[in-house]
Amino acid sequence: METPTSDSYDFVVIGGGIVGVATAWQLIQKYPNKKIALLEKETELAAHQTGHNSGVIHAGVYYAPGSLKAELCKRGSTLLKQFCQKHKIPVDNCGKLLVATNQIELGRMEKLYQRCLNNGIEVSQLNKRQLHEAEPEIQGEGALHVKTTSIVDFRLVTIKLAEEFSRLGGRVLLNTRVTDLNESSDRIELQCHDDKTTHVIHTNYLISCAGLMSDRLAKKLNIDVDFQIIPYRGEYYKLSEQHNNVVNHLIYPIPDPDLPFLGVHLTKMIDGSVTVGPNAVQGWKREGYRQWNFSLKDTWEMVTFSGFWKVTRKHLSAGVSELKNSYYKSGYLKLVNKYCPKISMADLHPHPAGVRAQAVMSDGTMMHDFLFAQTPRSLHVCNAPSPAATSSIAIGEYIVDKVSNHVNYDN
Known part of the structure; x- marks a missing residue:
């Protein structure tokens, strides 16, 4: 990693999360003779969403057939596992069970089963007896078994992608905050700032993968965006070490289609531990991972945006419930005991939270698919929801293809 300097590049990628790094890596393979830089405002890569997630390599169960999300997830999962195998990054192909605990959820499970088939996902249905055989500590009326869901450390993947990008001639510039674009x-022209100085970087083409700051960077190029990034904090607990073997698979609830997030689940981690979560509570700071984090700037932007109030009203009941469970562990535990009664209050230990960068449109609609914006010399990843980490290498591939249609470079 290098100290930032004033320079000119053929391409600049903003964002040192896994999507930005994967894009830079794909870009330098497409254009090996071009000068390419990756800028990250923090002093390390994967400091935000990439480094604060559950590490699940998703199969694509929930996504509408034919959607960009479904396509990129499926291809991305394959490419990611191939990359990890090549570079000896540990992956646990543990599979996932989506557990139905009542008749309503069994009906929803059947619809998810059909969606899996439509998306070409390897899946099987388990009855109550088969569920108990697969997971003795989990109770339910039935489950979907998704065999291709896996777990990995996305921070390790990001670091290795960056190493490969650097090996091929790319430059990674840490501690480089973009303060203005022209x-x-x-x-x-990019105005950049480190701890001490302001400097200028020029590029022929810019790709922004800025996650929680994506809308702000787009606006710096006067892109008329009809959305704002609204942060939702996902809080986790870590189970007592004695429960590291409480499950053999990832255990997910059957999601309520009227709610925007999946619900609390049990997640095996690549280090052998098990986490419980996440919930989804309103964040008051875009990069605020603690319960009491607050930013006046972030909050003011949010509450003066009409879409915030519309989406909040739409999901008010669920939001209040999530907030209550955030402060009262007993409510959180109840969500877990619904399918895993063995877990007690004493088993839930604090674990670092994550923040989801959710693009919300001005009419209050949550954007659940990938969203891009372009100018003649830039492309912005405006919304990269889960499964962005799973899809990251495929997203980079997709972005490079889009960029190739706008630049005149020969390989």
């Missing part, structure tokens, strides 16, 4: 007919 696009002209022949280039984009």
Whole structure:
């Protein structure tokens, strides 16, 4: 990793999360003779969403057939596992069970089963007896078994992608915060700031994978975006070590289609531990991982955005319930005991939270698919919801294809 300097590049990628790094890696393979830089405002890669997630390599169960999300998830999962195998990054192909605990959920489970088939996902249905045989500590009326769901450490993947990008000639510039952008007919000028100095970087083409700050960077190039990033904090607990073998698979509830998030689940981690979560509570700071984190700027932008109030009203009841469970562990535990009664209050230990960068449109609609915006010399990843980490290498591939249609470079 290098100290940032003023320079000119053929391509600049903003964002040191897994999507940005995977994009830079794909880009330098497409254009090996071009000068390419990756900028990250923190002093390390994967400092935000990438480094604060559950590490699940998703199969694509929930996504509408034919959607970009479904396509990129399926291809991304394959490419990611191939990359990990090549670079000896540990992957546990543990599979996932979606557990139905009542008749209503059994009906929803059947619909998810059909969606899996439509998406070409390997899946099987388990009855109550088969569920008990597969998971003795889990109770339910039935389950879907998704065999291709796996777990990995996405931070390790990001670091290895960056190493490969650097090995191929790319430059990774840490501690480089982009404070302003200016696009002209022949280039984009980036005003950048480190701890001590301000400097200028020029590029022929810019790709922004800025996650929680994606809307702000798009607006710096006067892109008329009809959305704002709204942060939702996902809080986790870690189970007592004695429960590291409480499950053999990832255990997910059958999601309520009227709610925007999946619900609390049991997740085996690549280090052998098991986490419980996440919930989804309103964040008041975009990069605020603690319960009491607050940013006046972030909050003011949010509460003066009409879409925030519309989406909040739409999901008010669920939001209040999530907030209550955030402060009262007994409510959180009840969600877990619904399918895993063995877990007690004493088994739930604090674990680092994550923040989901959710694009919300001005009409209050949550954008659940990938969202891009472009200018003549830039492409912005405006929304990269889960399964963005799973899909990251495929997203990078997709972005490079889009960029190739706008630049005149030869390979």
